[in-house]
Amino acid sequence: MFFIFLIGTRFVTWGSEPSGQQMRCGKCGTVAEFINKKGMRFITFFFIPVIPAGGTQHLLQCPTCGTRYHAR
Numbered sequence: 017m018f019f020i021f022l023i024g025t026r027f028v029t030w031g032s033e034p035s036g037q038q039m040r041c042g043k044c045g046t047v048a049e050f051i052n053k054k055g056m057r058f059i060t061f062f063f064i065p066v067i068p069a070g071g072t073q074h075l076l077q078c079p080t081c082g083t084r085y086h087a088r
Contacts, residue, residue, distance in 0.1 A: 022062050025069060029055035029077075029084070041078040042085075050076040053084070 033052045040047045053075045058065035074087040 022060075024060050024063075025057055026060050026063075026065055027055055027057050028065055029053045029075065035076055037076075039076070041081060041083055043083040044078065044081040046078065046080040048079050050085075051079055052087070053077050055084075 031053045035050045035052045038047055039050050055073050055075055056068055057070045059067040059069050075084045076087050077084045
């Protein structure tokens with residue numbers, strides 16, 4: 017009998033509150049109001065997030081290109 021297990025990790029984000037700050041994106045150069053997001057890394061089983069693997073991280077995301085930066 018042959019079994020295939022697909023196990024990996026994935027970073028999942030949620031939330032979309034405006035940050036209220038005008039910032040310049042380091043990737044695309046756009047000056048815009050970034051979006052506050054929270055995220056967490058999960059261990060996946062067949063591409064489904066199952067087990068949290070770390071704490072919640074606070075991020076800022078560029079509305080133009082989607083690049084994420086760690087919030088301070």
